[in-house]
Amino acid sequence: MRHPKEIVLKDGTEVLIRPLASADELPLRRFYSGIAEEDRWYMRFDVMDPTVIHGWVEDQKEVFSMLALCAGEIVAHARLHTHHYGCYHHQGRLRIIVDPRYRQKRLGSWMLLDLIHLAMEKGLREVRADFVVGVEQAAIESAYKLDFFKKALLEDFVIDPQGQLHDLLIMTKRLHKDWGDF
Amino acid sequence: MSTFAQHEIFLSTALGELRIRSFCTPDEIRQLSFDRQFGTHAHYRSLYTKRESLERKAEQPDTSVVLAIADSKRIVGFGVLAYPDPEERWAKLEPNLMMEVNAIEVSREWRSKKIARGIVQMLSVHPMIEDKVSYFVGYSWTWDLDGNRMTAQQYRLMMARLFEPFGFEEYQTNEPNICLKSENIFMARIGERISTEAQNRFKWLRFGMTP
Numbered sequence: 001m002r003h004p005k006e007i008v009l010k011d012g013t014e015v016l017i018r019p020l021a022s023a024d025e026l027p028l029r030r031f032y033s034g035i036a037e038e039d040r041w042y043m044r045f046d047v048m049d050p051t052v053i054h055g056w057v058e059d060q061k062e063v064f065s066m067l068a069l070c071a072g073e074i075v076a077h078a079r080l081h082t083h084h085y086g087c088y089h090h091q092g093r094l095r096i097i098v099d100p101r102y103r104q105k106r107l108g109s110w111m112l113l114d115l116i117h118l119a120m121e122k123g124l125r126e127v128r129a130d131f132v133v134g135v136e137q138a139a140i141e142s143a144y145k146l147d148f149f150k151k152a153l154l155e156d157f158v159i160d161p162q163g164q165l166h167d168l169l170i171m172t173k174r175l176h177k178d179w180g181d182f
Numbered sequence: 183m184s185t186f187a188q189h190e191i192f193l194s195t196a197l198g199e200l201r202i203r204s205f206c207t208p209d210e211i212r213q214l215s216f217d218r219q220f221g222t223h224a225h226y227r228s229l230y231t232k233r234e235s236l237e238r239k240a241e242q243p244d245t246s247v248v249l250a251i252a253d254s255k256r257i258v259g260f261g262v263l264a265y266p267d268p269e270e271r272w273a274k275l276e277p278n279l280m281m282e283v284n285a286i287e288v289s290r291e292w293r294s295k296k297i298a299r300g301i302v303q304m305l306s307v308h309p310m311i312e313d314k315v316s317y318f319v320g321y322s323w324t325w326d327l328d329g330n331r332m333t334a335q336q337y338r339l340m341m342a343r344l345f346e347p348f349g350f351e352e353y354q355t356n357e358p359n360i361c362l363k364s365e366n367i368f369m370a371r372i373g374e375r376i377s378t379e380a381q382n383r384f385k386w387l388r389f390g391m392t393p
Contacts, residue, residue: 005354008389110354116364120335146364175335 001117009105013070017114020065024074025057028067031074035097041161042132043095064122066114068098068107075099078111080118080127090125091172096139109142116146119175126172132158133167140169148173186246189307193250195295200252202259202297204304208237214251217258219289226326229285230260239264244281248304250288250297259288261301263308263316271357272317275387279380281308283318283345290329298344306348312373315384318345322365334365345369355388 004018020028032040032047045052056063062084068076081093096111119127129148131140148171156165190203216233230236239262240247250259262284266272272280283305288297308314320341322334330337342352350369360366368388372381386393 002352006385007354008386008391012391106356113354113364120338120365 001114001121005114007068007107007110009102009107011105013102013105015075015102015107015110016069017066017110018069020057020060020067020077022057024067025053027074028057028077029053031077031099032097034099036100038161039097039100042135042158043097064115064118066111066118068102068111070102075102076107076111078115080115080122082122082124092119092122092124092127094119094127094129104138106142108139109145112142112146116173116175124175126174128170128172131169131171133169135160135166140171143171143173146173186244186309189304191300191304193295193297193300195292195297197292197295198252200250200258200292200297201254202248202250202300202304204246204248204307206236206240206247206249208240211237211240211247211249211257214249214255214257217256217289217291219291220257220287223326223329225328229287229324233257236260236262239284244278244308244310246305246308248301250292250301252292258292259297259301261286261298261305263305271387271390275315275380275384279376280315280317280384281310283316286318290326293330299347302344302348306371310373311371312375314373315370315376315380316350316373317368317370318350319360320367320369321359322363334363338365338367341367342369345371353388356390357388 004016007015007017009015029050040047047053056065062082064080066078067074076096076098078096083089094112094115096108098108116127129143150169151172152170154168154170157168158166160166186205188203188205190201192199192201211233214233220228221231236247239245242264245262245264248261249257252258263281264284265278266280266282272282286298286301320338322338325334325337327334327337332340349371353368353370355368360368382393
């Protein structure tokens with residue numbers, strides 16, 4: 001895939017999308033420190049732990065990261081988690097975090113599209129994204145627009161910082177399409 | 183009608199010799215037959231099913247109709263570089279700054295013989311190519327996946343690899359038809375004489391905006 005990619009957001013903001021580089025470790029830590037704790041809560045990793053970010057920067061054999069930058073500042077981080085071996089090796093898992101100032105501008109959709117193309121290039125058969133119902137509604141809408149469909153709904157599966165349970169929606173998108181899709 | 187110099191290359195294939203010729207005129211096209219494979223198949227319909235459609239295209243200004251001709255009489259592949267229809271988004275980059283690779287197709291029997299590459303090569307020798315933003319839109323629902331035994335992803339990659347050697351790059355756009363499927367692809371080649379200002383306008387046009 002050609003990078004960097006130029007994107008113009010709904011409000012005219014210009015953004016560049018490119019892969020994560022080793023020099024991005026500190027800026028990425030800064031980016032996550034600007035994300036509210038209630039958003040970080042629902043991530044599968046503790047992004048405030050420097051070793052987590054270091055791991056993503058250093059080892060890009062299974063976790064592929066894309067950044068969105070505006071005027072040199074990271075404004076979104078998208079990851080594709082893959083497996084080299086085993087029953088999940090056909091599948092990639094997606095996660096996208098957007099700076100709150102850049103939400104509702106379709107940046108998340110552009111990042112999602114970029115990860116889908118990356119997954120297609122890597123020969124994956126399916127991508128998966130998990131969303132907390134009632135918390136990540138905008139992301140769920142974006143996923144539906146890009147042909148993701150509901151694979152499973154795990155009722156009362158995740159817990160919020162206040163101790164309330166929420167449903168987890170597992171969505172997938174098939175990548176090996178044939179004419180049956182049309 | 184175009185009055186540009188014609189270029190021609192010869193290709194030797196297992197099925198025989200053929201020539202690929204740019205700026206074919208309506209008269210020339212009229213002398214040729216259209217391979218029967220250009221038609222309607224189970225899951226696929228050719229972009230041009232009648233030779234007359236190519237003749238009409240060849241009459242349009244600055245348009246290059248490139249033909250792959252077997253036995254000096256049969257059209258087995260074609261490509262068209264033309265201005266977009268006026269109602270299309272890409273026609274708004276004035277004056278006539280964008281030209282579309284409107285069609286590229288090789289008859290099923292003649293595929294995998296580097297004919298498409300020859301067609302793109304002949305489209306690229308257009309004398310105005312450096313004054314234009316040439317582009318190509320690949321809609322996955324128009325692709326002959328059955329005939330090529332490919333998935334849409336494989337076909338998409340094939341199209342990217344076909345155009346990249348000629349300076350085309352993939353660009354992002356929010357054009358609704360292209361956004362309908364993630365397999366769709368939009369590629370463009372920015373001519374050397376395109377000003378920075380026009381490049382900027384092209385960028386904003388891709389996202390349906392004006393600077």
